[in-house]
Amino acid sequence: MKRLNLRLLGFLTPMALAASLAQAAPGSSPPPGSTPQAPYQQLSKIEEYQSLGIDRHLTTFTGIVLDVADHPIAGVEVKLFVDGQPLGATRTDGGGSYQLQVPYDASADVTVLLWFTAPDHALMQKELVLKESKASLANGLISRCVPRAAVLPGRQFRVYLFDPASRTKELSEMDCLP
Secondary structure, three states, X not given: OHHHXXXXXXXXXXXXXXXXXXXXXXXXXXXXXXXXXXXXXXHHOOHHHHHOOOOOOEEEEEEEEEOOOOOEOOOOEEEEEEOOEEEEEEEOOOOOEEEEEEEOOOOOOXXXXXXXXXXXXXXXXXXXXXXXXXXXXXXXXXXXOOOEOOOOOOOXXXXXXXXXXXXXXXXXXXXXXX
C-alpha cells in the first residue's frame, strides 16, 4: 500500500507543478488596448526563471542608436547573442534608446555580441563585440575591424548605423579594406 501511495505521490507532484506553471505563464493574447508583441521580444522576459526559483543575475544593456547625422533611429532591432545563441531582443523607442535586461554571467568565458538592424534596410546592420571568449581570441574568429566595447556597470552604448557609402569610408579609415 505504501508503494502505491509513493508512486501516486511521485506521479501527482509533477502534474501539480506543471499545472501551477501553466497558470502562472503569461497568456498568448495581449491585454486589451495593447499591441501584440513580436516573438523575439519573448526572449527578453525572465519572469519565468524567477518563478521557478532559479537564481539568475540580471544585467541591463542600454544605449542609443543614431545615424551619421546624430539623429536617433526608432524601431532598430537590438539583439544580444552569447556564444551565437540569442539571449534577448528589443527595439529602440522614438528617441533611439533601448534597454535590454537579460540573465548574464560576466565571469563566464563566452563571446557576447550586440547586433543592430535598422527597420529600413538602407542602413547597414552593425555588430558590437562586448566580450570575446579565449577560444575566439586564440583563433582570431572575429575581425579586428568589428567594433568592441567593454561591459561596465551603468555603461550606455552609443551606436551609429551607416549607409553603405559611409560604412566604406569608416572601414577605409580603420585600414580594414583590401
